[in-house]
Amino acid sequence: MTASTRNVAPALARDSTPSAPATSRVAGLDGLRAFAVAVVVAFHLTPGAVVGGYLGVDVFFVVSGFIITRLLLAERARTGGIRLGGFWRRRARRLLPALAVLLLVTSTVALFVGGDVLVGLGGQLFGAVTFSSNWYYIATGSDYFAETAPELYRNLWSLAVEEQFYLLWPVLVLLVIVRIARPTRIVLLAAATVASALAMALLLTPGDPTRVYYGTGTHAFGLTLGALLAVVSQWWSARPLEWPRAARRALGWAGAVALAGLVALAVWMPGTAEWTYSGGLQGVAVLTAVVITAALVPASPLARGLELPPLRWVGERSYGIYLWHWPVFVLLVAALPSWRADTGLAWALGGIAAAVTVVAAALSYRFIETPIRRDGFRAVARRWAAGWRRPGRAVVASATATLLVLAGTAGTAIALVTQPAESEVQQRIEEGQRALEQTPSPSPTPTADAEQPGPPVQLRGDQITAIGDSVMLAAVPELQAAFPGIQIDAAVSRQMSVAPDLIQGLRDAGALRPVVVLALGTNGSISVDALERVRQIIGPDRELVVVTAQAPRGWIPTVNQRLAAFAWQYRNVELADWYTAVQPHLGELARDQVHFGHVGAGIFTATIQEALQRLAALPPLRDEAADESLPRPV
Structure with missing residues (x-):
């Protein structure tokens, strides 16, 4: 050169x-x-x-x-x-x-x-x-x-x-x-x-x-x-x-x-x-x-x-x-x-x-x-x-x-x-919103009556507070039919990060019921800290059901793993595995593979119902005061 x-x-x-x-x-x-x-x-x-x-x-x-x-x-x-x-x-x-x-x-x-x-x-x-x-x-x-x-x-x-x-x-x-x-x-x-x-x-x-x-x-x-x-x-x-x-x-x-x-x-x-x-x-x-x-x-x-x-x-x-x-x-x-x-x-x-x-x-x-x-x-x-x-x-x-x-x-x-005004998914969500609007305002926390005949406390709707996102909104009619009197607070695009404040507000108002159902994993990742805060707010006298999520989104596997580990860790927390339950029935979901029609809503409701039944089947905790009379190891 x-x-x-x-x-x-x-x-x-x-x-x-x-x-x-x-x-x-x-x-x-x-x-x-x-x-x-x-x-x-x-x-x-x-x-x-x-x-x-x-x-x-x-x-x-x-x-x-x-x-x-x-x-x-x-x-x-x-x-x-x-x-x-x-x-x-x-x-x-x-x-x-x-x-x-x-x-x-x-x-x-x-x-x-x-x-x-x-x-x-x-x-x-x-x-x-x-x-x-x-x-x-x-x-x-x-x-x-x-x-x-x-x-x-x-x-x-x-x-x-x-x-x-x-x-x-x-x-x-x-x-x-x-x-x-x-x-x-x-x-x-x-x-x-x-x-x-x-x-x-x-x-x-x-x-x-x-x-x-x-x-x-x-x-x-x-x-x-x-x-x-x-x-x-x-x-x-x-x-x-x-x-x-x-x-x-x-x-x-x-x-x-x-x-x-x-x-x-x-x-x-x-x-x-x-x-x-x-x-x-x-x-x-x-x-x-x-x-x-x-x-x-x-x-x-x-x-x-x-x-x-x-x-x-x-x-x-x-x-x-x-x-x-x-x-x-x-x-x-x-x-x-x-x-x-x-x-x-x-x-x-x-x-x-x-x-x-x-x-x-x-x-x-x-x-x-x-x-x-x-x-x-x-x-x-x-x-x-x-x-x-x-x-x-x-x-x-x-x-x-x-x-x-x-x-x-x-x-x-x-x-x-x-052209129609809205899609089937939008119709389902709006139907759920209308059903919630027609529901009377939640009453203060009810007390369980042990002598009252009927289903266990966990299966009575008037004992359940359910908090969720648009997936829960799409299932509102089925949830209300399965649990008459259930208290539902659901909104589109809601994430788990807002759950502690929502639950604290309900508790402060005296409207938080003995069983809390959380379905908030669809719209973003969740933190263990948020779950722990929820458990602290509801206290030891209430029970919690956490619902896994189904969506074609990158954070879903981690969300479901954290929910499963959290439920396994505590006696008063149960897992409703919606993700596993719906896998054989993905054809019942909407095209977004998140929301559903009547059949999918039935599966979603049944998954929560089974989790509540498992909670109801647990034996009661022993009275710590009574345990004082038991012989202690030397």
């Missing part, structure tokens, strides 16, 4: 015009898109197999921020300006046709499937066409990692975030970014990235990440980091000899390690863990930026690996695959309710959904997306209109397209008119 070549650093040290046109295609990005969409699809279609697959969305964010900024800067370098109208028109060509077809087709299919898939359809469609889905789901309290209601277009939240970026970012680039010095650009974008990442971590509500996950500002760090990389790399050389060998080698290894890190996080990073939002997703964005940086190195081995034809094929169609996979899966699950996890057919259902998704995305790419992106809306419309004047296949194609559009429009309109 000559001295002149050896001393030339990448363009980080230069502020001259790029040596290669920034509009040139970046090798490897299609492969990175393929990885991103593959892990997202696996996360949704094979629940539990790839627990962190949702991170594919964050990979998309970084790639999108990089590409969009790179294109805008390249246009200004080439023409001296940025045509906002032209940019937005190209984005519309790219995004709108496939989205319109998806909405018309799946809304019409949802009409024939019926049931819960139609719940909230109008709001979801409005959010989809206005690219505000993320804010719609925030307003309605949707949880991306739960499935209380099968929201047909939940996956479009990320498209909304990207489109909001596409609308605002070109204006900022035109008015601000290109008008300030290069170091200031870098500092400004770095500050925006750090601010968004910190906002996600600091504004997180434990146990409920909905607001920070869906929020545009709290989830924009991937987009701004991609934009930052585009600004920094604008002056990097495309000639291999202008890169020091050590830099090429180091970035090559860094890119491979970063890609391996993304794979590891896709397998092991649960969406329910707090660290996911306090460093996990931010780390995903950084790792993705490292992979892109490595792909920018001329003759990059990593880029060549990501350019394999199958990966390129999937990457080019990744937008359509992402659009279709979730609505297809939701519709299949609703249409085939017997294909539940307990039947062993859940994976087959995911496989069918994947096959339908790939076919739909391929057809959309070939016949809708590509022609419109290449020729524009007007040219495609003219060809469609001309088809009516030609004999043979042209007129058949035009007629078929017209009929499909009319059928989709009519089906969507009917679906909007007939």
Whole structure:
């Protein structure tokens, strides 16, 4: 290597015009898109197999921020300006046709499937066409990692975030970014990235990440980091000899390690863990930026690996695959309710959904997306209109397209008119809430009458205080029928951490009964300290039943282990093992695998009843005073 070549650093040290046109295609990005969409699809279609697959969305964010900024800067370098109208028109060509077809087709299919898939359809469609889905789901309290209601277009939240970026970012680039010095650009974008990442971590509500996950500002760090990389790399050389060998080698290894890190996080990073939002997703964005940086190195081995034809094929169609996979899966699950996890057919259902998704995305790419992106809306419309004047296949194609559009429009309109107001799970929860509202206020703590005939104290409803979350709410009618007079205090999203204060309040008011039932493990982890505080508050004269939890959430195994150990430790504490009791009957649960209908509520009630019977069967404790008369060992 000559001295002149050896001393030339990448363009980080230069502020001259790029040596290669920034509009040139970046090798490897299609492969990175393929990885991103593959892990997202696996996360949704094979629940539990790839627990962190949702991170594919964050990979998309970084790639999108990089590409969009790179294109805008390249246009200004080439023409001296940025045509906002032209940019937005190209984005519309790219995004709108496939989205319109998806909405018309799946809304019409949802009409024939019926049931819960139609719940909230109008709001979801409005959010989809206005690219505000993320804010719609925030307003309605949707949880991306739960499935209380099968929201047909939940996956479009990320498209909304990207489109909001596409609308605002070109204006900022035109008015601000290109008008300030290069170091200031870098500092400004770095500050925006750090601010968004910190906002996600600091504004997180434990146990409920909905607001920070869906929020545009709290989830924009991937987009701004991609934009930052585009600004920094604008002056990097495309000639291999202008890169020091050590830099090429180091970035090559860094890119491979970063890609391996993304794979590891896709397998092991649960969406329910707090660290996911306090460093996990931010780390995903950084790792993705490292992979892109490595792909920018001329003759990059990593880029060549990501350019394999199958990966390129999937990457080019990744937008359509992402659009279709979730609505297809939701519709299949609703249409085939017997294909539940307990039947062993859940994976087959995911496989069918994947096959339908790939076919739909391929057809959309070939016949809708590509022609419109290449020729524009007007040219495609003219060809469609001309088809009516030609004999043979042209007129058949035009007629078929017209009929499909009319059928989709009519089906969507009917679906909007007939959509139900709420899902079955919501109906059950509201039914429980109404039942509680109609129940008289709790009376002071009753005293047991040993001479009174009837069931044991533990089986009499007027001796039981039950505290729970939405699972208990869904079982209120059955609990009240099994234990007339039972006192129930249940609320949606309640966690075990609030139990000590609730029980203390009831005790202070003289309304805490001799037997306390706690069912609060569904919505978050529990601490042994909280359980010990509960036991101290109820005192030695009362008995406690703790109920295990069933939910497809990462904290459930630990919750159930702690509850079982706590019940085993104390004589006056009994375990109602709802988790074990429901495993043979998972098909009776709702799609979220948490709530239930009448049959599931019966099993839940029977589990508590059996625990109470075990408590009633225990012999009474001996009187310590009487024990004083017994002979003592010498």
